[in-house]
Amino acid sequence: MDLNTIWFLLVGILIIGYAILDGYDLGIGALHFFAKNERERRIHLNAIGPLWDGNEVWLLTGGGALFAAFPVVYATVFSGLYTALMLLLAALIFRAVAIEFRSKVEDSRWRSFWDYAFSIGSILPAVLLGIAFGNILRGLPLDQQGNYTGSFFGLLNPFSVLVGLVSLAAFTAHGAIFLAMKSDGELLKRLSALIPKLWLSFVALYLVASVTAVFTAPLLFDDSLSDPLFWILLLPLVGAMLYMPVAAKSGKFFRAFIASSVTIALMIGEAALSLFPRLVPSLTDVRYSLDIYNAASTPQTQTIMLIIALIGMPLVLLYTVYIHRVFRGQVILHEDSY
Amino acid sequence: MNLDVELLSRIQFAMTVGFHFLFPPITIGLAWLLVIIEWLGWRKNSADYVRLGKFFGRILALTFAVGVATGIVMEFQFGTNWAQYSKFVGDIFGAPLAAEGVLAFFLESAFLGLYLFGRNRVSKGMHWFSSLMVAFGATLSAFWIIVANSWQQTPAGYSLNATAHRAELSDFWAAAFNPSTLPRYFHTVDAALIAGAFLVAGLSAYLILHNKEAALAQKSMRIAIIFGLVASCLEIFPFGHEHGRQVAATQPEKFAAMNGLYTSVEGAPIVLFAVPQDQPPPVLRAEIKIPGLLSWLAFGDAHAHVQGINEFPPENIPPLFLTFVSYHNMVLLGMYFVGIMVLATFLLRNGVLFEKKWLLKLFVFSIPLPLLACQLGWMAAEVGRQPWIVYHLMRTRDAFSPVLSEGQVWFSLTLLTLMYAFLGVTYVYLLKKKLAVGPVALTGKEK
Numbered sequence: 001m002d003l004n005t006i007w008f009l010l011v012g013i014l015i016i017g018y019a020i021l022d023g024y025d026l027g028i029g030a031l032h033f034f035a036k037n038e039r040e041r042r043i044h045l046n047a048i049g050p051l052w053d054g055n056e057v058w059l060l061t062g063g064g065a066l067f068a069a070f071p072v073v074y075a076t077v078f079s080g081l082y083t084a085l086m087l088l089l090a091a092l093i094f095r096a097v098a099i100e101f102r103s104k105v106e107d108s109r110w111r112s113f114w115d116y117a118f119s120i121g122s123i124l125p126a127v128l129l130g131i132a133f134g135n136i137l138r139g140l141p142l143d144q145q146g147n148y149t150g151s152f153f154g155l156l157n158p159f160s161v162l163v164g165l166v167s168l169a170a171f172t173a174h175g176a177i178f179l180a181m182k183s184d185g186e187l188l189k190r191l192s193a194l195i196p197k198l199w200l201s202f203v204a205l206y207l208v209a210s211v212t213a214v215f216t217a218p219l220l221f222d223d224s225l226s227d228p229l230f231w232i233l234l235l236p237l238v239g240a241m242l243y244m245p246v247a248a249k250s251g252k253f254f255r256a257f258i259a260s261s262v263t264i265a266l267m268i269g270e271a272a273l274s275l276f277p278r279l280v281p282s283l284t285d286v287r288y289s290l291d292i293y294n295a296a297s298t299p300q301t302q303t304i305m306l307i308i309a310l311i312g313m314p315l316v317l318l319y320t321v322y323i324h325r326v327f328r329g330q331v332i333l334h335e336d337s338y
Numbered sequence: 339m340n341l342d343v344e345l346l347s348r349i350q351f352a353m354t355v356g357f358h359f360l361f362p363p364i365t366i367g368l369a370w371l372l373v374i375i376e377w378l379g380w381r382k383n384s385a386d387y388v389r390l391g392k393f394f395g396r397i398l399a400l401t402f403a404v405g406v407a408t409g410i411v412m413e414f415q416f417g418t419n420w421a422q423y424s425k426f427v428g429d430i431f432g433a434p435l436a437a438e439g440v441l442a443f444f445l446e447s448a449f450l451g452l453y454l455f456g457r458n459r460v461s462k463g464m465h466w467f468s469s470l471m472v473a474f475g476a477t478l479s480a481f482w483i484i485v486a487n488s489w490q491q492t493p494a495g496y497s498l499n500a501t502a503h504r505a506e507l508s509d510f511w512a513a514a515f516n517p518s519t520l521p522r523y524f525h526t527v528d529a530a531l532i533a534g535a536f537l538v539a540g541l542s543a544y545l546i547l548h549n550k551e552a553a554l555a556q557k558s559m560r561i562a563i564i565f566g567l568v569a570s571c572l573e574i575f576p577f578g579h580e581h582g583r584q585v586a587a588t589q590p591e592k593f594a595a596m597n598g599l600y601t602s603v604e605g606a607p608i609v610l611f612a613v614p615q616d617q618p619p620p621v622l623r624a625e626i627k628i629p630g631l632l633s634w635l636a637f638g639d640a641h642a643h644v645q646g647i648n649e650f651p652p653e654n655i656p657p658l659f660l661t662f663v664s665y666h667n668m669v670l671l672g673m674y675f676v677g678i679m680v681l682a683t684f685l686l687r688n689g690v691l692f693e694k695k696w697l698l699k700l701f702v703f704s705i706p707l708p709l710l711a712c713q714l715g716w717m718a719a720e721v722g723r724q725p726w727i728v729y730h731l732m733r734t735r736d737a738f739s740p741v742l743s744e745g746q747v748w749f750s751l752t753l754l755t756l757m758y759a760f761l762g763v764t765y766v767y768l769l770k771k772k773l774a775v776g777p778v779a780l781t782g783k784e785k
Contacts, residue, residue: 101768
C-alpha cells in the first residue's frame with residue numbers, strides 16, 4: 001500500500017469518525033425540534049453537553065488532514081462549493097453557541113430562539129454534508145485546471161439531494177438511539193416507538209439513493225463491483241443495518257448504537273471504495289478527475305503527517321472512549337447542567 | 339479601491355480572524371488561571387476556590403464556545419477563498435493545521451467537557467487534571483497555529499517546485515521551527531496570559547465594587563494580579579524584545595515600517611510618538627525620539643546601520659501608516675499593563691488595594707485592553723507582511739480563489755459580519771449577566 005492510499009484511508013477514517021460522533025449530536029439536534037417540554041429539551045442538550053465539542057473537532061481535523069494530504073482537493077472542493085460551505089459554517093456556528101447560550105437566561109422567548117437555532121443548525125449541516133458528499137460521488141464539473149465550473153444550484157441535483165436526505169435520516173436515527181441510552185420515562189417510550197420509523201425511512205432512502213446512483217453515477221460501479229472487498233464489506237453492512245432495530249426493540253440501545261455506528265462507517269466505506277482511487281471525479285471529462293496521486297502533497301509531507309497521526313490518533317481514541325465512559329448512562333440534571 | 343474578489347476576501351479574512359482572535363487569548367489565559375484556582379480548591383479542600391472555579395469555568399465555557407464556532411470558518415477559509423494559496427503552500431501549511439487538530443484541539447475539547455460537566459463524576463485529582471489538559475491543549479493549539487502563520491512570515495524548510503508551481507516540504511523541523519516561530523509563539527501566548535489575568539482581575543474588581551461576595555472575589559483578584567504582574571513584565575522583556583530583534587533580522591521592511599524608519603540610518607532612534615504620512619516620500623510629523631536606541635535594541639550596537647523603507651523597491655513595502663500606528667499602540671498598551679500591575683501589586687502588599695475604588699474601576703475598564711493589544715499586534719504582524727501572503731514567495735494578489743464571483747463573497751461577508759456582530763453583542767450581554775448574579779448561586783460542593 002502506498003502513502004497516497006494510506007492517506008485516502010486516514011482521511012476516510014476521519015470522515016467516518018466525524019459522521020459517527022457528530023452524527024449523533026446532529027441527530028439529537030434534529031430531534032430537538034420535536035421535544036415536548038423544557039425537561040426533555042434539557043435532556044437533549046445535556047446528553048451531548050460534555051461531548052459535542054470533541055465531536056466537532058473531527059470535522060476540523062478532517063479538513064486539516066485533507067489540506068495536508070490532498071491540498072488540490074481541499075482547494076478545489078472548498079472554493080467550488082463556496083456558498084454551500086458558507087451556509088454549513090453559519091449553521092454550525094449558530095448551533096455551537098446555541099448549546100452554550102440557551103441555558104444562560106431564564107426566559108421562554110430567549111430559550112425558544114436558541115432551540116430553533118440548535119435544531120435548524122443541526123438539520124442544515126446534516127443535509128448539506130450529505131449533499132456535498134453526494135456531489136463528490138456523482139462528480140463535479142471540473143475543467144482541465146481542476147477548477148469548479150458549476151453553480152450553487154447545480155449542487156442541488158436530485159441524486160445529491162437524495163444523499164442529503166439519507167444523511168439526515170441516518171443521523172437522526174443514530175441520534176435517537178444515542179438519546180435513548182440517556183433518557184427514561186415518557187421520552188424513552190416515545191423514542192422507542194420512533195426508532196423503527198426513523199430506521200425504516202433511512203433504509204428506504206438509502207436503497208433509493210443506491211439505485212439512483214447506478215444511473216446517475218455509473219462510474220462508481222465500474223471497478224468496484226469486481227472488487228471482492230466491496231462484497232465483503234456489504235455483508236456486515238447489511239447485518240448491522242438489520243440488527244439496529246432488533247436491538248433497539250429489545251431495549252439494548254448500546255448495541256443498537258454500535259450497530260448504527262457500524263452502518264454509518266460501512267456506508268461511507270463502501271462509497272469511498274467505489275470512488276477509489278479518485279477523490280473527485282470530473283463530470284466534464286473523466287480525465288480531469290482529481291485522484292489520490294494528482295491531488296496529493298509530497299511523500300515528505302505525507303510521511304511526517306503519518307507519524308503525527310500515529311502518535312496522536314491512538315491518544316485521541318483513548319480519551320474519547322474514556323470520556324464517553326465517564327458520561328455514560330442517563331442524564332441527571334444538576335447545577336452544572338445546561 | 340476596487341471591491342473585487344481579492345479585496346472582499348481580504349476583508350472577510352481580516353474580519354473573521356480578528357473576531358475569532360478575541361476569544362482564544364481569553365481561553366488560554368483563563369484556562370491557566372483556572373488550573374491554579376482548581377489546584378487550590380483541590381489541595382486546600384476549599385469550597386471558596388471551588389466556587390471560584392465554577393464561576394470562572396462558566397465564563398471559560400462561554401468564551402470557548404464562541405471561539406470554536408468562529409474558528410471553524412478560519413480553517414475552511416483557506417480553501418474557500420484562497421484556493422491558489424492553498425495549492426501553492428498545501429504541502430507545508432496543511433500539516434500544522436492537521437497537527438493542531440490531532441495533537442492539541444482534540445485534547446482541549448474533550449477535556450473541557452470533562453472539566454465542565456465531570457465535577458461529580460470523576461475524582462478531584464482527575465478533575466484538576468482535566469483543567470490542566472484544557473490549558474495545555476489550548477496552549478499547544480496556539481503553537482501549531484503560530485507555526486503555520488510564522489511560516490508565512492519567514493518561510494523555511496521548503497524547496498520551490500517550478501513545474502508544479504508550489505512550495506514543497508524539504509525539512510519539517512526547519513519549517514516548523516522557522517526563524518520567527520518561537521519568538522512569535524512566546525510573545526503571543528504571554529499576551530494571552532495577560533488577557534486572562536486582566537479578565538479575572540477586572541471581573542473580580544467588579545464584584546468587589548458591587549459588594550457581591552467581595553471576600554471571594556478578593557481571592558481571585560490576588561491570584562490574577564500576581565499572575566498578571568509576571569506575565570506583563572515578561573511580555574516586554576524578554577519576549578517582546580526578542581520578537582523585535584527577530585523581525586529586525588528577518589523582515590527588515592516590516593521592521594522599518596513598524597518603527598517609522600523611512601530612510602536608512604546608522605544609530606537609528608526609537609520613535610516614541612509621531613504622526614506618519616504615507617504619501618511618497620513617507621514622513622513622520624511631530625516626532626519624539628530617543629537617538630540610537632533602536633539600533634542598540636535590535637542589533638546590540640547603538641551605531642548599527644538599520645535599513646529604512648527607501649532601501650526597498652516600492653512594490654515590496656507594506657502599508658506604512660497602519661503598521662506604524664498599530665505597532666506603537668500595542669507597545670503603549672504593554673507599558674500600561676506593566677504599570678497598573680506593578681501599582682496593584684504594591685498596594686496589595688500594603689493591604690490597601692481593595693480600598694482604592696478608582697483603581698478597581700480602572701481594572702474593570704481594562705478588561706478589553708489586552709484584547710485590543712492582541713488585535714494591534716496581529717495587525718502590525720499581518721499588515722507589515724504585505725504585499726506578500728508568503729513573505730518574498732507569493733503575493734497576496736495571486737492567492738485568492740479565481741472561481742468565486744463577487745456576489746458569492748459579498749453574500750458570505752454580509753452573512754458572517756451580521757452573525758459575528760450578533761454573537762459579539764450576545765457574548766458581552768451574557769458576560770454582564772453572569773456578573774450581575776456573581777458566584778452567589780454556586781455551591782462549593784465537591785464529591
